[in-house]
Amino acid sequence: MRYLIFLFAFWFFLNEINAQTTPQTISMASGTSNASAFGAAGTLGSDDGATFYIHWDNAYIYLGWSGGRTNYSSDLYLVAIDVSEGSGSSGLISDVGFSHPAPDFYVVYENNQDHYGSPASNGNAFEVWQDNGSGSWAFVSRQGGDDGTSSQIDFQNGGGEVRLRVAWSTLGVTPGVNQGLGLTFWTNNPTNDYVWSSFPSQNPTNTSNGQPITLSHKLVYSSTGSGVIPSSDWSPQTLDASLPVTLTHFTAHSTPPTTHLTWSTATETNNSHFEVQRSADARKWEVLGEVKGAGTTQEPQKYAYTDREPLPGLAYYRLRQVDYDGQYEYSPIVTVSHKGGKFELSVFPNPASEFLYLSLPPGEEEYTAEFCDARGQRFARRPLAPGGGRVEVPLSGLPPGFYYLAVLDSRGRQVGVERFVKASPR
Numbered sequence: 001m002r003y004l005i006f007l008f009a010f011w012f013f014l015n016e017i018n019a020q021t022t023p024q025t026i027s028m029a030s031g032t033s034n035a036s037a038f039g040a041a042g043t044l045g046s047d048d049g050a051t052f053y054i055h056w057d058n059a060y061i062y063l064g065w066s067g068g069r070t071n072y073s074s075d076l077y078l079v080a081i082d083v084s085e086g087s088g089s090s091g092l093i094s095d096v097g098f099s100h101p102a103p104d105f106y107v108v109y110e111n112n113q114d115h116y117g118s119p120a121s122n123g124n125a126f127e128v129w130q131d132n133g134s135g136s137w138a139f140v141s142r143q144g145g146d147d148g149t150s151s152q153i154d155f156q157n158g159g160g161e162v163r164l165r166v167a168w169s170t171l172g173v174t175p176g177v178n179q180g181l182g183l184t185f186w187t188n189n190p191t192n193d194y195v196w197s198s199f200p201s202q203n204p205t206n207t208s209n210g211q212p213i214t215l216s217h218k219l220v221y222s223s224t225g226s227g228v229i230p231s232s233d234w235s236p237q238t239l240d241a242s243l244p245v246t247l248t249h250f251t252a253h254s255t256p257p258t259t260h261l262t263w264s265t266a267t268e269t270n271n272s273h274f275e276v277q278r279s280a281d282a283r284k285w286e287v288l289g290e291v292k293g294a295g296t297t298q299e300p301q302k303y304a305y306t307d308r309e310p311l312p313g314l315a316y317y318r319l320r321q322v323d324y325d326g327q328y329e330y331s332p333i334v335t336v337s338h339k340g341g342k343f344e345l346s347v348f349p350n351p352a353s354e355f356l357y358l359s360l361p362p363g364e365e366e367y368t369a370e371f372c373d374a375r376g377q378r379f380a381r382r383p384l385a386p387g388g389g390r391v392e393v394p395l396s397g398l399p400p401g402f403y404y405l406a407v408l409d410s411r412g413r414q415v416g417v418e419r420f421v422k423a424s425p426r
Contacts, residue, residue, distance in 0.1 A: 020401060022228040023057035023175075026064075026165065028152040034064040034161050037152075040373065040401020040422075041229045044185070044219070050197035052185045053163070054230045056175060060165040063107065065187060067160075067197075075187060075196070077109040077162045082182030082218060082239075083173045089131035094188055096195060099216040100240035102182065104131050105171055109145065109162045111153075126151060126164050141170060175224035180246065182218040182237070200236040215239070222247040222332070232373065233332040245271050245293070245321050245329070248300070252317050252336040259310040259336055261317060264302045268294050275320035275328075276305045280414070282316045282333060293321070313337065313417040314372075314404050337404065337417050347405060351421035356393045356405065358418075360384065367415070368408045369393050373401065398422045 020041035027037050034053050035043065042055040042062075053064030065077045078096075080103035082088060090101035093108070109126040124145040132138035143164075146153040151164035173179050186198035195204060195213050202217035219234045223246075250263040261276065271293030277285040294301045307317075319331035347358045360367060367384040379398055384391050384407070393405070400422050407416040 020229060022055065022224070022226055022230065024055045025057045025060075026055050026062035026163070028148050028150065028163065028165070030148060030152060030154075032152070034066045034163055035399055037163060038062070038064055040399050041231050043231050043399070044199055044234075045201070047197040047199055047201060050187050052199045054183065056168075056224060056230070058168075058175060060167055061171070061175075061181075062163070062165045063185075064163040065109075065161070065185070075111065078186055078188060079107050080184045080215070080218070081105040081107065081171060083171050083179070089135055089137055091136040093129075093137070096186065096188055096213045096215060098184075098239055099214050100238070101131075101135065102218065102239040103184070105129065105140070106137070107164070107166055109151070109153075109164060111145070124153065128166060128170055173224075179224045181221045181224050184215050184218045184239075186215065202236055220329075235330045235332060237329060245269070247319075247321075247331055250319065250331050250334055252315075252334045254310070254336050257308075257310075259307040259315070259317075261305045261307065261334075262303065263319065263331070264300060265294075266300055268297050268301065270296055270323045270325065272322045272324045274303065275322060276307075277318050277320060278307065278311070279316040279318075280311055280314075285318070295324075310336075313414040314406055335404065337419060347418045347420050351423040352395060353423045354395060356395055356420060357390055358393060358405070358407070359390055360407070362389070366410050370406045370408055371398060371403050372406065373403055379403070395422055 020039060024042070026042070034051070038053040038055055042053050042064075044052045044054060046052070046067075049067045051066040053062075053066070055062045063079055076094060078093065080093075080098070082102045083104050088102050088104040090098050093106055106129050107126060108129070111124055125142055126145060127142045128140040129137040130140045143150050145151050145164075151162070153163075154161045168175055184198070184200075184203065186203065187196040188194065198204065198215065200217050200219045203215045204213065216239060217236050218239055220237045221228065221230075221234050223233075245268045246266040248264050248266050251261070253260050263274075273293050274291045276288045276291065278288050279285045288307060289305060291303050291305055314335065314337050316333050316335055318333045320328055321331065322328045347356050349356075364386050366386050369382045369384055371379045371381075373379065382393060384393070402419065402421045405418050405420055406414050409415050
């Protein structure tokens with residue numbers, strides 16, 4: 001019976017993980033918040049009270065904005081989209097410009113027809129515009145808002161939400177491992193030339209009235225195929241950055257007493273080498289070594305690197321891909337748990353919805369539980385009762401998704417780590 005329970009729990013665990021990665025269809029039903037619809041894997045981050053979301057399946061890309069001063073009827077919710085390596089448009093979008101003509105499309109939701117131009121005839125709608133090849137924009141399509149199929153809108157005083165979908169065919173691409181994607185999100189009040197919030201965080205926000213507004217960065221996915229975690233598998237890049245290397249996969253596996261990294265590329269252009277970097281907290285990085293690149297090639301390439309002295313517990317790895325001219329880009333971050341801590345940590349149940357139980361060694365040392373995601377973002381820290389034995393850890397406040405639970409000793413050193421899934425209460 002225990003074996004059957006274990007198999008069911010493991011099956012449920014795998015399904016929870018698979019549900020987080022692409023492809024994922026996002027519901028447009030009313031009564032569902034963006035946080036619930038996109039989940040932890042589709043939540044990008046926040047800026048000045050607004051939170052941004054993305055996910056995709058084989059037919060649509062799903063975009064979301066929460067918060068962002070929705071009590072202002074003239075606000076716009078926008079994203080610029082880069083789907084090709086060539087130049088895009090640098091044309092202004094309601095007084096917002098770009099440091100480099102990179103975007104090929106932009107999508108805008110408007111809730112007031114008086115504050116956006118032709119061909120808008122009514123408010124509460126979203127539009128898609130495309131680079132016209134001459135540095136400006138050409139209208140593509142318009143869809144009424146809040147229809148429960150292509151969009152879901154919930155306006156409140158400063159806490160509303162916008163969620164919509166755009167067909168990949170509208171963008172002229174087919175998602176897959178060889179199709180990259182760049183996006184720049186922002187919310188904008190065109191009446192007073194404000195950018196309320198933007199993402200990624202390298203872009204300006206809270207701009208002053210009448211000041212030039214220029215967005216400079218995009219978040220980039222090297223793949224739009226299956227198995228992508230949208231919340232973590234991206235890197236911030238300047239708008240003029242191209243993707244000289246198409247990374248098709250990057251993984252890290254604990255193979256005691258070492259950690260083995262593997263990655264592969266579909267194509268490479270002027271690729272000098274890969275610099276392998278490691279971190280204990282996804283903030284401070286150390287260089288482990290270099291792996292020579294293949295220069296320029298249209299043939300798939302495979303690479304590997306072995307970390308022979310891995311960190312105990314949770315560790316983060318990334319690649320710094322360097323061109324011959326010194327230009328470089330970072331890969332998505334991958335995470336691995338190496339069983340080399342002070343003690344072996346086990347958690348139960350896994351998945352868990354309300355509480356998690358773990359076993360601590362006997363003694364009076366004080367421990368702390370720390371929850372973080374695959375990018376190293378910390379969600380909570382909670383003290384653990386001393387004395388050892390089985391300890392109950394509440395999961396309140398954690399949105400559904402997968403996390404790492406790290407146990408820290410009284411000096412802040414990581415002594416154990418385990419991966420688990422936070423499931424929705426049933």
